[in-house]
Amino acid sequence: MSKKLLIIDGNNFYARGFFIAKPRKIDAIQQMITMFSGLRQRFTDTQFVFIFDTTKSKRRLELLPSYKHRESTMTEEDYKLFSSGLDTFIKIVKHSGYITIFGDGYEADDYIACLSQMTKMRYEVIIISTDQDMHQLIDTYVKVYDPMRGLIITTENYEHIFEIPLKYCLDFKCIKGDDSDKIPGIPGYGGKEAKRARQLIYTYGNLDSIFNGLTAKIPKKKLEQQFLDSMADGLIDLNLRLMDLRIPMKDQTLKALISQKSKSEANPELLYKTFLVTERSHLFDVWKSECMN
Numbered sequence: 001m002s003k004k005l006l007i008i009d010g011n012n013f014y015a016r017g018f019f020i021a022k023p024r025k026i027d028a029i030q031q032m033i034t035m036f037s038g039l040r041q042r043f044t045d046t047q048f049v050f051i052f053d054t055t056k057s058k059r060r061l062e063l064l065p066s067y068k069h070r071e072s073t074m075t076e077e078d079y080k081l082f083s084s085g086l087d088t089f090i091k092i093v094k095h096s097g098y099i100t101i102f103g104d105g106y107e108a109d110d111y112i113a114c115l116s117q118m119t120k121m122r123y124e125v126i127i128i129s130t131d132q133d134m135h136q137l138i139d140t141y142v143k144v145y146d147p148m149r150g151l152i153i154t155t156e157n158y159e160h161i162f163e164i165p166l167k168y169c170l171d172f173k174c175i176k177g178d179d180s181d182k183i184p185g186i187p188g189y190g191g192k193e194a195k196r197a198r199q200l201i202y203t204y205g206n207l208d209s210i211f212n213g214l215t216a217k218i219p220k221k222k223l224e225q226q227f228l229d230s231m232a233d234g235l236i237d238l239n240l241r242l243m244d245l246r247i248p249m250k251d252q253t254l255k256a257l258i259s260q261k262s263k264s265e266a267n268p269e270l271l272y273k274t275f276l277v278t279e280r281s282h283l284f285d286v287w288k289s290e291c292m293n
Contacts, residue, residue: 005119006043006145007112009129010052010093010102014086016130016147022078028085029092029280035147037290039128047123049262050093051111052086052102060107060242066182067242084278091274096292097266104257109133110248115258116142117249126152133178135162135169136245164198171207172197174239175227183242186230188223196223207236266292 014032021031040046060067072079094100101111112134116125120141127134127144134144135153144153151157158166175197177185184190189197204213211231214224230236241247248254275284 003123004043004046005123005125006039006046006048007115007125007127008039008048008050009108009112009127009131009134010050010090010100011086011108012129012131013050013147014089015082018082018085027280027283028081029088029278030283030286032089033283033287033291039147040291043126047099049099049101049115050090051108051115052090052100053108054090054102055105055107057107057110058105059247063238063241064183068181070180070182088274088278088280092271092287094264095267095271095274096287097264099262099264101258101261106248106254106257109245110251110254111258113137113245113248114251114254115262118255118258132169132173133243133245135166136173138166164201168201168206170240170244171210172201173243174207174236175200177239178243181242183239184235185239186227186235188226200227207231207240 013035014028017031017035018028020026021028039048056068074082090100090102101115102108109131112127112129116127116137119125120139125142127137127142128147129144130146130148135158138144138153138155138158140155145151146153149161151161153161155166158169162169164172172194175186176190176194177183179191186197189200200210200214204210211228214220214228217224220228272281272284275281275287
């Protein structure tokens with residue numbers, strides 16, 4: 001299995017480039033050329049797929065209306081620059097002939113989870129992302145490359161890096177929640193107190209084992225009772241339904257969309273027009289020489 005499939009978490013990849021470029025006063029698209037060129041040099045004999053977040057998950061919003069309702073820390077001007085640049089980058093990779101997947105009420109996480117499972121027996125799958133949601137997808141056939149750390153995260157090195165057994169990474173995330181997505185964790189076990197969640201997992205194991213172990217413990221500490229109360233109130237069950245990427249893997253509609261969207265054809269005319277209308281025609285030849293097959 002020498003052929004590699006690199007699945008790029010597009011918004012995550014672009015955001016990193018945008019925030020590198022801004023203080024250096026570099027065009028974000030120019031920074032994306034530098035970053036993508038670097039990936040192409042590192043990962044040879046590779047097929048690239050770009051997956052973007054352009055809509056929020058309908059399923060998750062029904063479960064938690066406040067899901068991803070976060071206030072932006074960017075100014076209005078920066079947000080416009082970010083959004084227009086992201087839209088331009090999506091068009092560039094699409095018109096360059098790369099498989100580009102987004103939309104239809106599914107998030108990038110859903111597409112990435114499903115696509116990785118659909119292809120992992122035919123390719124060595126490497127997901128490019130700093131998003132720790134991707135960690136639950138790691139197995140013998142699927143790895144995650146974290147460009148911030150500059151390393152490939154695998155079944156072998158995961159626990160050494162993150163101080164939690166890989167098989168419990170979803171349990172850990174459900175306990176501590178996810179501030180970036182407005183998913184609440186169990187009070188006293190998230191943020192700076194995530195070490196308590198780690199201790200529970202190392203002591204008992206998965207969520208069911210933690211529940212059984214704490215239920216049997218007498219006397220209980222206040223935070224231990226708080227954990228049991230949160231489970232009884234359905235918080236952990238809700239977080240599982242929000243975070244568990246095995247759910248989209250079973251979605252037949254999603255699988256059909258991926259099959260439909262997994263077609264690509266370069267359109268040089270539209271590609272050049274995208275650079276031209278955004279006043280980046282000077283970058284067109286650089287992109288062609290460094291970022292296209």
